[in-house]
Amino acid sequence: MTESGTTNVTDQTILQRVTQIVGPSNILTGTDMDPFVTDWRDRYHGRALCVARPGNVQEVAALMQLSAREGIPVVPQGGNTGLCGAATPDDSGQAMVIRLDRMNRILAISALDSMIRVEAGCVLQTLQETARRHGLYFPLSLGAEGSCQIGGNIATNAGGTSVLRYGAMRDLVLGLEVVLPDGTICDWLSPMRKNTTGYDLKQLFIGAEGTLGLITAASLKVFAAPRQCVTCMLTLDTVEQALDIFARLRATLGERISSFEIMNKTQVDVVLQYTQGNTYPFATVAPWSLLIEVTDTLPGTDLLPCVEDALAACMENDLMTDAVITASEAQAQALWRLRHSVSEGNKTAGISVAHDTAVPLSRQADFARLTQERLRAAFPHDPMPMLGHLGDGNIHAVVILNREEYADDDQRKAAIRQINDIVDDVTLSLGGVISAEHGVGQGNVRRLLAGRGENDVRMMQKIKMALDPDWRMNAGKLFAPPTDGIS
């Protein structure tokens, strides 16, 4: 604390009280705060009064009581792996960042309840591995899983690669423990699947990005572990064909389809050109490629003929041009490696302007066509990969700007905004959402307002006013305070 020379007496008193609550080794006040007042991509920068690392829910409650008494703004922080600055404080230097990383215990696991209960700071991968050791399966899986924390996953309603079969984070939450802005601890951890006793309050905190309270623990769904897996890649000419294949496979394979990913030719070309060690399993790169994973909980090998039958019917109906069904785990991993090399490839190729919008499945062909047309008209020469979770309605539209051509800051920012506006415009005109996975944070406040509309934002403000009247919880994230008061 000796480094915080700018703090006045009041601030010093607050820091002493925080120290009393979490202990001297769990409060940061100097340059040791640096990693926690900026995001990992170094795009958002803030300052903080301190970073507190509570060890249990009682300490979190005590910190929130202190915050309430002294009017201290609070920024909850999980793994700090977000993309939109939701966990980065503003530059006032007044906020207390509450990091949940010490609260990382597995509290319970019950095969009978199909439930795993963890503290909010538990790293996603730890959770996945714990479930696996118990013969169970926790499906949430995303790029940052080695460092993101489950509390952050819940606060942003995270998605990932298994949403198609198992749903997004909201669908995986059975119960939550939450600390309210006044320090009240809400124990909603009981893993009830049926409940008709009034408002389901925990729903408010899922996807709220810490603006209503702090998530401190969660009871999450786990599933029977998959015991068979068939992975395949198909080539085809149009998104319409991809959607037709999806509908046909699902009509028979049902929920067995766990992933249904798409890439256009530009995307495959970029990966093959700019990353090492990737191969495409066909002689020429098709206009569109599908990567499909089908799993079953039953042991045995009877899934393969079912998938073969379903694909044969698609082939007979001229819905695809070629297909490979992997015969080994290694082959399947090679296909997934191609898919997972997309970010690296796009970043190496230039300035990757990506989007996280989604539209209903029935509008995805329109989405692909309209964004390509309008982006191509504005940016005639830049590569435009498209890729993503077709089965979730979540195709990422990307433009790769040339680094030299857009070296100028203002010119680059203007181009990025123009691209964003085109993609958002098309998305909203098709009944979609401007963010399906990444959230809003501080980076997408303008886009949230455009996407949700004034009426929704006003309702959100009213709910925040009801639960956080001092506007202390993660202010400036999601939406601005109401300018006219709330009637």
Place this chain on the structure above:
Amino acid sequence: MTESGTTNVTDQTILQRVTQIVGPSNILTGTDMDPFVTDWRDRYHGRALCVARPGNVQEVAALMQLSAREGIPVVPQGGNTGLCGAATPDDSGQAMVIRLDRMNRILAISALDSMIRVEAGCVLQTLQETARRHGLYFPLSLGAEGSCQIGGNIATNAGGTSVLRYGAMRDLVLGLEVVLPDGTICDWLSPMRKNTTGYDLKQLFIGAEGTLGLITAASLKVFAAPRQCVTCMLTLDTVEQALDIFARLRATLGERISSFEIMNKTQVDVVLQYTQGNTYPFATVAPWSLLIEVTDTLPGTDLLPCVEDALAACMENDLMTDAVITASEAQAQALWRLRHSVSEGNKTAGISVAHDTAVPLSRQADFARLTQERLRAAFPHDPMPMLGHLGDGNIHAVVILNREEYADDDQRKAAIRQINDIVDDVTLSLGGVISAEHGVGQGNVRRLLAGRGENDVRMMQKIKMALDPDWRMNAGKLFAPPTDGIS
């Protein structure tokens, strides 16, 4: 309107305005209101200023604007099939009952989006049948499906017999259209499965029993239709064994298990004694019987050997004493008939005091033992059936009181309250909920407060104050107004 001689000038003006909005044939003001100011079981009775039957969402919005201007309390009403009086007005005669029955259109059905979109007044069975005609499956199924409306199902977060595989109503809602207390129409109908743009406002209206606004339409999930079904009944000695069987089956059959129902010996005896045409497929009635249904979306007959293998393993582990797997649809229907005759049997046998509580699966054996012990101590001679959705944690504890012994009103009410208190006590001590399917309405306000606790009720009141500050929407349901104002 000539019958409403008691209305004053102001009321007459209001009735004229309602008539202008919905048309003269869609407003009831006399004895024709009778069926809609009492519940179908004739347990709750109220009065109303009028019953309005709007034909579209604009008319609903106009009615709510009128309500806001003139301060008219509103009671939304679907099929009026609820068990707790949520759709019955109070006895002030001031409320406008808004019936949604004219708004019963199917708006859209999309296999690709796995979605069916309907107006709120659509009868559940119509929705099921429409999905079926399109080769799809809408899983919600419950006793009142021939007359209950989907808006009411959503407002009470209905359950039914397929929650185990497909979830409760909340899990089936992709989008809602809602009219707020001030008449604002919220169009949240787009069927997005991934959305990270702030608070998921529609969640508030699911299970809110009409206290925050009126649900006017919904986009609902539909699934691939099941093409194989195996139904079986097992006999066993303990609930622990039933839970062990459940865990084993689910580890391999996964989500294929669509129903997992249990009945104790008393329940089977009562059905066999008091209903016609039921048979039990074993020589003697076992302490516990399980009715299990397993379905698959793949055509063929390969599900049967999988189920047989799984059951053989249970038999080898001495988890059951006998089993029948049905060889025909008719045999399966006979088993389900036994299960569905429970209500009729219990009502014929005496005064059936039933409960709708649920506990986590891991506590269900405790629940069965503790309720039986404590109820038996208080009511040594009365039959105590237990039955229900074991796979959902939702066993119904029932006591059948002798009609003659409890003919006295006060004595009967005291006994019922004592039974309720015992079951609620055990339920809450095991981390359960006092209602898993039926809701709160006006009948369970006291039990909601006990079950959820003051803190939760206070949060619900705050949210209601934020969205319905005049407390016009279905007042007196779920919880009472705050006595001290809301800070």
